[in-house]
Amino acid sequence: MPVLLALVLGFQHALSMLAGVITPPLILAGQGGVNLAPDDAQYLVSTSLIVCGLLSAVQITRFHIYKTPYYIGTGLISVVGTSFTVIPVATGAFAQMYATGYCPTAADGTKLPCPKAYGALIGTGTVCALLEILLSFTRPKVLKKIFPPLVTGPTVALIGIHLIETGFRNWAGGSGSCSERPETGPFMLCPSNGAPHALPWGSAEFIGLGFSVFVTIIICERFGSPIMKSCAVVLGLLVGCIIAGATGYFSDSGIRTAPAVSFIWVKTFPLSVYGPIVLPLLAVYIVLMMEAIGDITATCDVSRLEVEGELFDSRIQGGVLADGFNGLLSGLLTITPLSTFAQNNGVIALTRCANRKAGYAACFFLLIMGIFSKFAAALVAIPAAVLGGMTTFLFAAVAVSGVRIISTVSFTRRNRFILTAALALGFGATLVPNWFQYVFTYEGDNHSKKGFFNAITLVCETGFALTGFSAMFLNLVLQEEVEDQIVDEIQEGVEAAKTADRNDDEMDREEWARIEKGRGEDLEKAVGKEV
Secondary structure, eight states: HHHHHHHHHHHHHHHHHHHHHHHHHHHHTTTTTTTOOOOOOOOHHHHHHHHHHHHHHHHOEEEEEESOEEESSSSSSOOEEETTTHHHHHHHHHHHHHTTSSSSSOOSSOOOOHHHHHHHHHHHHHHHHHHHHTTTTSHHHHHHHOHHHHHHHHHHHHHHHHHHHHHHHEEEEOOOOOGOOSSSSSTSSSTTTSTTOOOOOOHHHHHHHHHHHHHHHHHHHHHHHHHHTHHHHHHHHHHHHHHHHHHHHHOOOOHHHHOOOTTTTOOOOOOOOOOGGHHHHHHHHHHHHHHHHHHHHHHHHTTTTOOSSHHHHHHHHHHHHHHHHHHHHHHHHTOOOEEEHHHHHHHHHHHHHOOHHHHHHHHHHHHHHHHHHHHHHHHHOOOHHHHHHHHHHHHHHHHHHHHHHHHHSSOOOHHHHHHHHEEEHHHHHHHHHTTTTOOOOOSOOOHHHHHHHHHHHHHHHHHHHHHHHHHHHHHHOOOOHHHHHHEEEEHHHHHHHHHHHHHHHHHHHHHHHHHHHHHHHHHHHHHHHHH
């Protein structure tokens, strides 16, 4: 492939994943997360771009592990980005850390910056990544049996539904202290009283600003060219930024003071393991593994490669191992867990190019965007309402992905029961997140016991974790009923009949072709005799 063509296609891939890469660090570093200083947030955005560029190259390259049948990587354009899945766990854990005194708060209740909490998140994520690494050596058929679409579908859907709350809060002005509309203090207005064009949370101006982003995405999908459709989210963000800049919402102070370049470890965070988030993060890595399997299958499909057989199983194994390996490395590189992205499958289908050179070009552009930190500073300066209009769309797409996975399940009585039980708990915990907060009343000095209770509370207040564990347990203990087996057999019989009909049609066509050919030969012989 010519270098210029690879760069053009790679730039499209980089643009398609840009919004997904920058969103998690912006949310976790902001007022809804650990309230880091603007320069720390800029660093996280820059480093997220750099790390995603470097570790995407690992997935794309596909390394063979010496003297073993195992690989690291898929050998496809399988790019990785910071995962949305960790956001619900992280925001819940951060809220718990502030409530228990692990993170500092001011005398008036304002949450102060807490880099220690962010270090605990990435440190615990690094340790929990070992689970996905170990599971990667399990046969894909076994993994699909333990974690079928009946388990992963509702889990992914609940993740998206939970995230939409964060997107909507930002759309209305911000997800931090200002969203509570206090009557006193520095956050009576969003994002703060001293910010340019500050307004009360939920003001019509904020709603309209986020709506401009959302409507632009819809217009691009309706009237845009194929390339515009694949970059619709980025174009919506651009339009929102232009409107915000023209109406005075932007502050250029952070851009002016940002360094010219940045790289990994320019800033560091104290790594630690925070016990209460171990179980939720293990659930996160199980979800990431199943997402990776689905995304790699889709990438093989759009790349016109086989989606079954030994080579395909080898790609799945290598992709899942690389996904876990990247999760381990990302924590050491100061970034939250990564996941295999699906956005690039649309670009592959659009351009009909699955050459890995385009993937390497995308990695190059991500590195450039991350190293030049003025770009990251401009992203950090984006008003929360603009970011909310974009992230609400992205998070809803996550929920729709979960619904699509559920749609592949046969709606037998048993499966409906499992979905009902799992979603009842998940929806309840998502809608009333503090429902389990007052179950444990222990106030002693035993920190291990208190941490154990906090872990149980956090799991029970995280809707997708509750749904995932419930669905997995019920799927393993509830047997298929006879009626359900009959229905499945009938469906399989119908599909077999359709296949048989197709085969019969092909045989019929071949037979008619032979008959017509025979008639033609007989006619030629008859004409020859008359002559």
